Each structure stands twice: as structure tokens, then as C-alpha cells.
Amino acid sequence: MAEPERGTVVDERYRLDRKIGSGGMADVWLADDTELDRKVAIKILHDRFAQDAEFVERFQREAQAAAGLQHPNVVGIFDRGAFDGTFFIAMEYVDGPSMKDLVKGGMSPKDAIDFTRQILNAARFAHRKGIVHRDLKPQNVLIDDEGRARVADFGIARAGENSDITATGSVMGTAQYISPEQAQGKPTTPRSDIYSIGVILYEALTGRVPFEGDSAVAVALKQVSEAPRRPSAINPNVPPALDAVAMRALAKDPDARFKDADAFLKALDAAEKAPDTPRAQDTAAYAAVSPEGEADIPGEEEPYDDEEELERERRRRRWRWIVLALLAAGVAALVAFALTRPSHVAVPDVIGQDVGAATEILDGKGFAVAIKAVPSGAPRNQVVEQDPIPTDRGGGKAEEGSTVTLSVSSGPAIVAVPDVAGLSLADATTRLEKAGFKVTTREEFSITVPKGRAIATEPAAGTQLSTSQVVTVLVSRGTNQVEVPGVVGLDDQAALAALQNAGLSGILVQRDSTEPEGQVLSQSPGAGKLVARGSQVTIFASTGAITVPDVIGQARKAAVTALKKAGFTPAVTEETTDDPSQVSRVISVFPPAGSRGRRGDTVTISVGVASPTTTTTPTP
Ligand SMILES: Nc1ncnc2c1ncn2[C@@H]1O[C@H](COP(=O)(O)OP(=O)(O)O)[C@@H](O)[C@H]1O
Ligand SMILES: [Mg+2]
Numbered sequence: 001m002a003e004p005e006r007g008t009v010v011d012e013r014y015r016l017d018r019k020i021g022s023g024g025m026a027d028v029w030l031a032d033d034t035e036l037d038r039k040v041a042i043k044i045l046h047d048r049f050a051q052d053a054e055f056v057e058r059f060q061r062e063a064q065a066a067a068g069l070q071h072p073n074v075v076g077i078f079d080r081g082a083f084d085g086t087f088f089i090a091m092e093y094v095d096g097p098s099m100k101d102l103v104k105g106g107m108s109p110k111d112a113i114d115f116t117r118q119i120l121n122a123a124r125f126a127h128r129k130g131i132v133h134r135d136l137k138p139q140n141v142l143i144d145d146e147g148r149a150r151v152a153d154f155g156i157a158r159a160g161e162n163s164d165i166t167a168t169g170s171v172m173g174t175a176q177y178i179s180p181e182q183a184q185g186k187p188t189t190p191r192s193d194i195y196s197i198g199v200i201l202y203e204a205l206t207g208r209v210p211f212e213g214d215s216a217v218a219v220a221l222k223q224v225s226e227a228p229r230r231p232s233a234i235n236p237n238v239p240p241a242l243d244a245v246a247m248r249a250l251a252k253d254p255d256a257r258f259k260d261a262d263a264f265l266k267a268l269d270a271a272e273k274a275p276d277t278p279r280a281q282d283t284a285a286y287a288a289v290s291p292e293g294e295a296d297i298p299g300e301e302e303p304y305d306d307e308e309e310l311e312r313e314r315r316r317r318r319w320r321w322i323v324l325a326l327l328a329a330g331v332a333a334l335v336a337f338a339l340t341r342p343s344h345v346a347v348p349d350v351i352g353q354d355v356g357a358a359t360e361i362l363d364g365k366g367f368a369v370a371i372k373a374v375p376s377g378a379p380r381n382q383v384v385e386q387d388p389i390p391t392d393r394g395g396g397k398a399e400e401g402s403t404v405t406l407s408v409s410s411g412p413a414i415v416a417v418p419d420v421a422g423l424s425l426a427d428a429t430t431r432l433e434k435a436g437f438k439v440t441t442r443e444e445f446s447i448t449v450p451k452g453r454a455i456a457t458e459p460a461a462g463t464q465l466s467t468s469q470v471v472t473v474l475v476s477r478g479t480n481q482v483e484v485p486g487v488v489g490l491d492d493q494a495a496l497a498a499l500q501n502a503g504l505s506g507i508l509v510q511r512d513s514t515e516p517e518g519q520v521l522s523q524s525p526g527a528g529k530l531v532a533r534g535s536q537v538t539i540f541a542s543t544g545a546i547t548v549p550d551v552i553g554q555a556r557k558a559a560v561t562a563l564k565k566a567g568f569t570p571a572v573t574e575e576t577t578d579d580p581s582q583v584s585r586v587i588s589v590f591p592p593a594g595s596r597g598r599r600g601d602t603v604t605i606s607v608g609v610a611s612p613t614t615t616t617t618p619t620p
Contacts, residue, residue, distance in 0.1 A: 003027075004044070009034070010083045014042050014090060023139075024174070025049060025156075030093060033078075040078060041093040050086035062155040063089050065131055073122035075142065075152040094150050099138035103203055109238055112204035113268055115141070118149035119197055120268075124261035127190040131155045134188050136196035137177040138203065175216040175223070176209040180252045183220035191254040194264060198249025198257070205242065206234040210250060224252070227344070227396020233387045239275030244282040247395070283393060344397035347404060349390030350383050355408045358383045368403040375436050375467050376409035384409050412436075412466040419461035420454045420473065428454040428473050436467030443477045447532045451478030479532045486527030492518045492541035503533045510543045514567040514599050517544025548603055550593035551586050556607045559586045567599040575606040582608035 008016045014031040020041070021028040029042045049055050060080065067077040079090035099115060107115075119141060126133065133140075133154050140152045175183070179195035182188055203209050210228035213219040231246050232238040238246075245267045251257045258264040270279055348365055350358035359369045378384050385407035389395035398404070418435050420428035429439045442458075449455045455474040459465060482503045487495035492508055499506035513521055519542045525531060546567040551559035556572065563570040575587055588606045591597065 004029075004084070010042060010044075010088055011079075011081045013079075014040060014088075016042065031090075033090070039093045039095075040090045041075075043089045043091065044083060045087045047086055056087060059087060059156070065129075066155040069126055069129065069131065069154055071122055071125045073118045073149055073151055074125065074154060075150045089156075091152070092150075094142035094144050094152070096143040096145055099141035099143060099149065099200070099204070102143060103138055103207060106207060107204045109205060109242060112201060113242070113272060115149050115204060116197060116201045117265060117268060119151055119200060120261045120265050122149075122151040122154075123190070123193050123197060124265070126154050127193070127261060132188055132190055133193050133196070134182070135174060135177075136193050136200065137174060138200055141200070175219040176211060178220065178223060179254070180224045181254060183223045189254060190260060191257050194249055194257050194261065195251075195254070197261075197264065198246055201249065202228065202231055202246050205231040205238050205246065208234060225344070227388065227398060229387065230389050230395060233389070239271070241271035241275050241278040241282070243389075244278035245271050248282045252396075343400055345400050346391035347386075347388050347395055347398050349386075349392060350406065351386055351390065351393075353383050355381045355383060355406065358386075358406055362404050366400050367398070368401065370403050370405045372405060372407045373410040374407045375411070375413040378409040380409055380411040382409045383407065412468040414464055414466055417457055417459055417461050417463045417465055417471055421456050421461065422449065423454050425452060425454060425473065425475050432457075432471050432473070437465070437469060437471040439473060440470055441473045441475050443475050445478070445480040445533065446476040447479045449476040451476050481530045482533050484523075484525050484527055484529045484531055484537055487523055487539055488520050488527070490520050492520055492539065495520045495523075495539050495541070499537050499539075504531070504535060504537050507536055507538045509538055509540050511540050512545045512547065512596075513542035514546055515542040515544070516599075517542055519544075544598060545596045546599060546601075548589065548591055548593050548595045548597065551589060551605060552593070554586050556584055556586065556605075559605050559607075563603050563605070568597065568601055568603040571602050571604040573604060573606050574609045576611040577608040578611055579608070580610070583610050584608065 004010075004016055006016055006018060010016065010031065013035050014033055017030045017032060017039075019027055020030050026043045026045050029044065031040050031042045032038075033040045045056075045059060049059070063077060063080045067080070070076055075094055076092045077089055078092070081088060102111075102115075119136070123133065123136070131154055133151070135153055135156070136151070142150045142152055144150055177196045177199045179188070179192040182192055199209060211219050211222035211226060213222060228247070228250055230243045232240065232243045245264075248267070249257055249264060258267060267279065267282055271282075345365060347367070348361050350361055353361070355371065362369050374384060376382075376384050383406045387405045387407075388398050391397055413436060415435055417437070418431050420431055423431065425441065432439050444455060446455050453476050455476050458472040458474065465471070480503075484504065485498050485502050487498050487506075490498065496506040496508065511521060513519075515521060521540045521542055523537060523539045525537060531537075548568065549562050549566050551562050554562070560570045560572070577583060577587065585608055586605045587608045590604045597603070
């Protein structure tokens with residue numbers, strides 16, 4: 001078969017659009033399903049496999065079984081058939097990155113748990129239907145546009161089992177995720193998938209796979225015989241309980257792993273609830289397999305039910321038999337190689353010991369010791385961490401003569417509290433923790449610092465402090481804004497109370513006004529404005545006082561109007577005058593202009609009238 005071209009129609013139905021990927025067994029194309037008018041992914045088996053009748057038979061059978069898997073976390077298989085001398089599978093097209101791409105960008109423990117859960121949900125579903133994946137790896141976990149993990153290629157890898165495929169180049173990507181039993185060419189079980197999911201979790205937590213090497217064989221060997229470092233030794237943000245869960249999934253002995261996806265899921269739940277307290281069964285059950293394949297350490301049996309005992313014994317016998325068979329066939333050369341490797345011994349627990357005593361113990365077991373001084377709240381010279389971690393705390397065994405690194409407390413250091421004002425809480429915490437402090441937080445309102453950012457610390461930046469101490473970050477809750485209530489027209493005392501109830505402080509300013517004494521005339525800021533809690537609102541209230549206007553010389557009518565307007569009740573008297581210019585005009589006012597009074601007070605004006613002598617009666 002020549003490489004198909006864009007536009008080629010497969011099985012009279014799927015029009016190939018473009019090649020989106022290529023794996024060890026097949027090419028994957030984006031195609032249009034012309035019948036249902038939707039996009040699909042078409043996986044076309046490489047030619048050389050199509051020649052192998054047995055392979056094709058298995059491929060078809062597995063595709064058939066996997067076609068029955070319908071689950072939100074599984075990439076559905078729609079169709080399969082023959083094409084141009086080879087075979088194809090039509091499956092759901094997932095438009096998104098693979099988990100491998102996401103892991104590269106770094107992942108929080110929370111996201112790592114979340115994706116692992118979704119993969120476990122898919123595995124649980126398939127395992128219950130009797131289908132084992134056998135090739136679980138982040139490349140086979142696609143993330144759809146809703147951010148959901150979708151596991152592809154369920155069961156299909158079986159077609160490759162026992163065939164030449166394990167010798168092809170694609171195995172490298174796969175070797176990093178296969179279980180020790182797969183690496184040894186032994187039959188796979190659902191617990192092999194559990195191991196692979198353990199590797200995916202490990203990589204999601206640390207950004208690294210547990211075992212790397214120059215060749216697939218080198219990696220496979222490590223899967224069989226080497227103890228992984230615990231995830232927290234690579235990423236200190238991984239809590240102890242999660243460490244233990246990942247390590248248990250990676251147990252060399254399938255029986256020491258979680259018995260199924262459900263048990264794995266429960267352990268993740270527990271680790272999330274109590275991140276600092278690993279469950280005994282997760283740490284106790286983990287043991288590195290020795291190169292001979294004899295995983296059992298005396299006293300390791302307790303965590304298991306008696307009912308499982310028989311089945312396990314049967315499995316163990318079968319396992320030995322298989323190892324022998326493989327050795328005889330010369331297939332498991334890597335097992336033979338492993339046999340020649342140095343022997344592995346348990347790593348003693350020296351955490352909490354004085355560095356002198358710890359060195360003596362490790363020395364006695366043939367380990368070399370490296371010492372790293374770390375400032376710590378623990379007493380000086382006490383071992384606070386060791387790498388690899390102790391075998392009985394969930395670590396594996398280590399090569400005899402290898403180095404154990406001890407982190408030894410150099411006591412608390414005295415350093416200046418860094419200035420974190422204005423930083424986001426996450427950045428502030430990182431900076432303070434890097435400086436060696438423990439961090440707590442307290443929230444406060446702030447008008448100047450945006451919500452979620454650090455206002456200051458207690459003790460303040462620059463304070464010289466022992467690194468074992470706690471520094472409190474004051475985190476802004478943002479400005480606490482309140483709405484100014486409307487108080488115009490209220491009595492001043494009522495207005496002040498209303499402002500106080502709204503979380504504001506009122507300032508009273510008095511103004512003369514015709515309004516009754518104490519009545520609020522206006523306010524600033526006005527009703528409905530949003531202001532910071534505790535800010536001031538000025539209210540202008542009436543003194544109730546009014547002033548007599550100057551109306552002298554005005555015409556009677558104009559003066560009366562002016563007085564009324566000012567709030568007074570005018571009274572008019574008449575006064576004879578000899579001065580013609582004063583006639584009909586205001587001659588005097590009482591109380592006089594400028595006097596203060598109250599609304600309704602009487603103001604009397606005298607209006608000039610002509611004296612009779614001067615106008616009508618001539619002097620005799
Ligand atoms: N259903 C699918 N939808 C979208 N892309 C896919 C799908 N299946 C596979 N791919 C892409 O094709 C590539 C090759 O797939 P595959 O042949 O299964 O090899 P591998 O899984 O080893 O990468 C994948 O890495 C992925 O990017
Ligand atoms: Mg794939």
C-alpha cells in the first residue's frame with residue numbers, strides 16, 4: 001500500500017483530510033464521515049502488520065471488543081474494516097492536545113489527581129468488561145475541548161503482544177509506561193494498567209517519568225528492578241499521602257499494587273482529604289521487587305485478605321514458570337541481565353536521628369552518605385529528610401553501596417522578612433517560603449491594594465526573623481464599598497444615624513434656611529454613590545434662621561414681597577412725611593435689616609404717607 005493521499009475515500013465512506021499522527025503500528029488521519037457528516041479519526045494499520053494473519057486477527061477482534069466501550073472518558077470506536085490491503089479503525093476525533101503535551105507545561109497536584117481520576121474511571125469501566133488497555137500512556141490520553149480526558153486505543157495494544165512489534169521503534173515511548181511484568185514478556189492483567197496509570201500520575205506530579213534510559217531495553221530493565229524516587233523528592237509540593245499512592249501503584253509486585261481501579265480511586269480520595277497522613281496500607285504494601293522476581297519480604301503479607309491468598313500463590317507459581325519458560329526461550333535476556341546487577345537492600349529510616357548516628361547506621365548497611373545542610377526549625381544536626389526515602393516509609397530498596405543523601409538541619413537562619421506588598425498571594429507565599437518562613441494569611445479591606453494582593457506582612461518587611469517563624473500575610477479583600485443613603489429632608493440626627501448604619505461617618509454643617517431647624521438641605525456625596533466603607537459624608541442642615549432683608553426706600557408692594565420671600569410675615573404701618581420722595585416708600589423696618597429671626601416672625605415696615613398740611617391746606 002502506498003501512503004494514501006488527501007481526498008482518498010476509505011471504505012466508500014471516510015474521506016481522508018490530513019494525517020494527524022503516527023504511532024508504532026499505524027497512521028492516524030483526520031477524515032470526514034460522508035454518511036453521518038461528522039469528523040472522525042481513521043487509524044490505518046501499517047502494511048507490514050497487515051501481512052501477519054495472526055496479528056490482523058487479533059487486531060480485528062480487539063477493535064470489535066473495544067467498539068462496545070461507551071464511556072465519557074473513552075474514545076469511542078465507530079467502525080473498522082479493510083482498506084487497500086490493510087485494515088483501519090474509525091474512531092471519535094478528539095480535537096485537543098494529549099496529556100503528554102499538558103504534562104510538559106507543568107501540572108498542579110490537583111490537576112494531576114483530576115486527570116488520573118478520569119483515566120481510572122475509564123480503566124475501571126473497561127476492566128469490568130474484561131478489557132485491559134496494555135498501552136496506557138499520556139500519548140493515549142487526549143484532552144477534548146471541554147477539558148475532559150479521553151483514553152484512546154483500548155485493547156488495541158494486545159494485537160502487538162508477542163509479535164515483533166515490541167522490537168520496533170515506538171516501544172521507546174511505551175517502555176517508560178509498561179509494568180515490570182510486561183517488560184518481562186509476561187501476561188498482562190488489569191493491574192498492569194494500574195502500574196501504567198501510576199507512571200502517568202508520577203509524571204503528571206513531577207514532570208518526569210520514573211525511569212529513563214538510552215534504549216527501550218534499558219528502561220524496561222529499570223521497570224523490573226529499580227526503585228523509583230518518591231515524587232516529592234522531585235517536586236516538594238507533592239504531599240506525603242500522594243507520594244505513597246503513586247509509589248504503591250508503582251509496586252513491582254502486581255499483588256502489592258491497588259487491587260483495582262476502584263481501590264486506586266479511593267486512595268486518591270483519601271490522599272486529597274488528608275494529604276499529610278499516608279494510609280498504612282499504601283506505604284506498607286509497597287516493596288521493590290528483587291531482580292529474581294521474589295517480591296516477598298517476611299511480614300509483608302498482613303495487608304491482604306486471606307481469600308486472596310490462594311489466587312496469589314497460584315499466580316506466583318505461574319509467574320515462576322513463565323520466567324523459566326522465557327529464560328529458556330532466550331526472550332527474557334533482560335531478566336538475565338538484571339540477575340547480574342548488584343543486589344538491592346532496604347534503606348533504613350534515619351529521619352529524626354542525629355546526623356552522627358544516622359551516618360553510622362547507613363554505613364553499617366553499606367551505603368555511602370552525602371550531607372546537605374538545610375535551615376530548619378528542627379534541632380541542629382537532626383536529619384530532616386533522606387533520599388531515597390526509607391523502605392518502610394514507602395520507598396523502594398536501593399543498590400548496595402549507593403549514596404543516601406541526608407538533609408540535615410543547620411538550625412533556623414536569621415533573615416530579613418522580604419517585602420511582598422503588592423504581590424499576588426501565591427507569589428508572596430512562594431517568596432516567603434523560599435526565604436524559609438512558614439506562612440499564614442489574614443484578610444483585610446484596603447482601598448489602595450487590589451483584592452487578593454498582599455497589603456503587608458506581620459512582622460513587617462525588613463524585620464530580622466528566625467526562619468522557623470510564622471509570617472502573616474495581610475491579604476486585601478479589596479475596597480469594601482457601600483452605597484450612600486439619601487438623607488435630604490430628614491432631621492439631622494436621623495440623618496447621622498442613617499449614615500452610621502450604612503457604615504459611613506456623617507459630618508454636620510449648618511446653613512441658614514427657611515426650612516425648619518435641623519432639616520437636612522443637601523448632602524455630599526449624593527444618594528446612591530458608591531464609596532469606601534468608613535468614608536465621610538457631609539450633610540448640610542438648616543439652622544432654621546432667616547435674616548431680615550434691607551427694604552428701606554423700596555415701594556410698599558416690593559418690600560412686602562421681599563419679606564415674604566425671606567420667610568417673614570410683613571406688617572405695614574403708615575407714617576406721615578413731609579418729604580415727597582418718601583411717599584409710598586418704606587421709611588423704616590423693625591426689627592432692622594440684618595436681624596436674625598425665625599420663619600413666620602413678624603417684620604413691621606413703615607410706609608410714608610403725605611402729611612395733609614403740606615399737600616392740601618395752604619398756610620393761612
Ligand atoms: N481519536 C483521535 N483523535 C485525535 N487524534 C488522535 C486520535 N487518535 C490518535 N491521535 C493522534 O495520532 C497520534 C498517533 O496515534 P497512535 O498511532 O495511537 O500512536 P501513539 O498513541 O503511540 O502516539 C497520537 O499521538 C495522537 O496525536
Ligand atoms: Mg495511541
